[in-house]
Amino acid sequence: MSGVEPLRVKTLAKRGRLSETQWARTAQQRVVRLAEMPAIHEAFAWLRRKEIQLQERQMELARIPAPPFGEAARADWVQYRFRELGLKDVHIDAVGNVLGVIPGEDTEDGYVSISAHIDTVFPEGTLLDIRRERERLYGPSISDNAAGVVALLAIAGAIREIRIQPSSPIVFIGNVGEEGEGNLRGIRHIFNETRWKDVIDFSVMIDGAGTDSIIAEGLGSRRFEVTVTGPGGHSWSDYGVPNPIVVLARIINTFNTVDLHNRPKTTMNIGIIEGGTSVNSIPERASMRVDVRSIAVSEIERLEEALRRAAEDAKTSDIDIEVKAIGDRPAAELRGDSALLAMTRAVDVHFGITSRLQRASTDANIPLAQGREAIALGAGGTGAGAHTIHEWFDPYGRELGLKRLLLLTLALTGIES
Numbered sequence: 001m002s003g004v005e006p007l008r009v010k011t012l013a014k015r016g017r018l019s020e021t022q023w024a025r026t027a028q029q030r031v032v033r034l035a036e037m038p039a040i041h042e043a044f045a046w047l048r049r050k051e052i053q054l055q056e057r058q059m060e061l062a063r064i065p066a067p068p069f070g071e072a073a074r075a076d077w078v079q080y081r082f083r084e085l086g087l088k089d090v091h092i093d094a095v096g097n098v099l100g101v102i103p104g105e106d107t108e109d110g111y112v113s114i115s116a117h118i119d120t121v122f123p124e125g126t127l128l129d130i131r132r133e134r135e136r137l138y139g140p141s142i143s144d145n146a147a148g149v150v151a152l153l154a155i156a157g158a159i160r161e162i163r164i165q166p167s168s169p170i171v172f173i174g175n176v177g178e179e180g181e182g183n184l185r186g187i188r189h190i191f192n193e194t195r196w197k198d199v200i201d202f203s204v205m206i207d208g209a210g211t212d213s214i215i216a217e218g219l220g221s222r223r224f225e226v227t228v229t230g231p232g233g234h235s236w237s238d239y240g241v242p243n244p245i246v247v248l249a250r251i252i253n254t255f256n257t258v259d260l261h262n263r264p265k266t267t268m269n270i271g272i273i274e275g276g277t278s279v280n281s282i283p284e285r286a287s288m289r290v291d292v293r294s295i296a297v298s299e300i301e302r303l304e305e306a307l308r309r310a311a312e313d314a315k316t317s318d319i320d321i322e323v324k325a326i327g328d329r330p331a332a333e334l335r336g337d338s339a340l341l342a343m344t345r346a347v348d349v350h351f352g353i354t355s356r357l358q359r360a361s362t363d364a365n366i367p368l369a370q371g372r373e374a375i376a377l378g379a380g381g382t383g384a385g386a387h388t389i390h391e392w393f394d395p396y397g398r399e400l401g402l403k404r405l406l407l408l409t410l411a412l413t414g415i416e417s
Contacts, residue, residue, distance in 0.1 A: 023342035104169035110201035116148035117178030143383030151379035167414035210378035218365035220331025232284030330369035
């Protein structure tokens with residue numbers, strides 16, 4: 001039995017890019033050839049047999065707190081699982097990402113990276129009531145992204161257990177900092193400051209549940225903290241002293257009058273307001289956190305300018321106002337003639353999956369903004385209530401999601417005979 005050769009991105013680039021139609025034809029042939037191999041069928045069967053264990057792993061992981069900038073305990077858990085699966089070069093990097101490698105047969109090829117974020121949005125001290133009720137799993141982060149991390153382990157496990165030898169090497173990454181103020185710091189580190197930035201050709205990010213979408217367009221966002229400070233005082237004896245909460249309200253009122261366009265779609269949200277110590281005290285400080293999103297960088301910049309102008313107009317001699325950027329996710333998208341997009345679509349056609357291209361803010365934003373080939377996919381199954389304590393995951397349909405991820409991975413790496 002012959003194998004399937006690796007996708008040689010650098011060689012293809014030298015020859016000139018293939019058209020979208022040419023890529024689609026190449027991808028379809030490649031996927032069909034792979035899907036006929038006995039080893040692939042064995043791997044699919046292995047994934048099916050492991051479902052109960054995957055559910056146990058998923059609940060075990062979700063019970064480990066991973067608040068923003070507090071992912072160390074989960075990182076240790078993922079590192080242990082990577083070593084248990086026999087991955088090579090398993091380690092935790094300088095920012096807390098967990099990495100492990102399945103070596104490729106062809107040492108000249110670039111890597112395929114598969115990642116899933118291990119952090120959650122839930123602050124320290126959140127009650128992690130992880131439980132099973134009938135067919136569903138419940139609890140904070142059970143779907144976003146315990147389902148993704150378990151899928152990451154499942155793909156590595158299937159390749160190792162069935163002894164499939166990929167032609168190109170694969171790096172598995174459990175990354176930190178995807179949620180909220182993490183500002184994609186884990187993936188930024190991978191693609192900006194490590195040896196991996198120069199050797200990864202394709203990136204597949206596993207995020208949440210489902211199989212019906214292909215996130216190949218990165219939604220841009222910027223986040224700001226606006227802080228108003230003043231002298232403070234007693235509500236009676238110091239009445240007349242500028243009140244930072246009132247000033248902050250004026251800024252909100254002014255900023256809220258800015259036009260938001262539907263084309264390109266642009267949104268703004270004030271998600272957190274803080275300030276004050278008691279009902280009879282004029283506060284010394286008040287702050288808010290603002291999220292601005294758009295598919296167009298020019299719209300994000302327009303709203304940032306409007307926010308800063310509203311803050312500047314609210315200043316007085318007794319009040320100080322600071323507008324600080326606390327997050328920046330670049331907008332970008334995958335080219336239509338992308339090899340990765342063609343392979344994903346071919347895999348979906350093979351499995352009869354009706355998927356649609358979507359735009360979202362994920363780890364894929366970073367490599368996409370650098371002109372790299374990257375997408376984000378779900379881990380299968382279904383889920384809802386993400387970012388709430390009522391989050392749930394239904395494993396029915398997980399097998400399809402895992403088969404999709406495995407076949408795509410091997411279509412990108414190629415496999416030896």
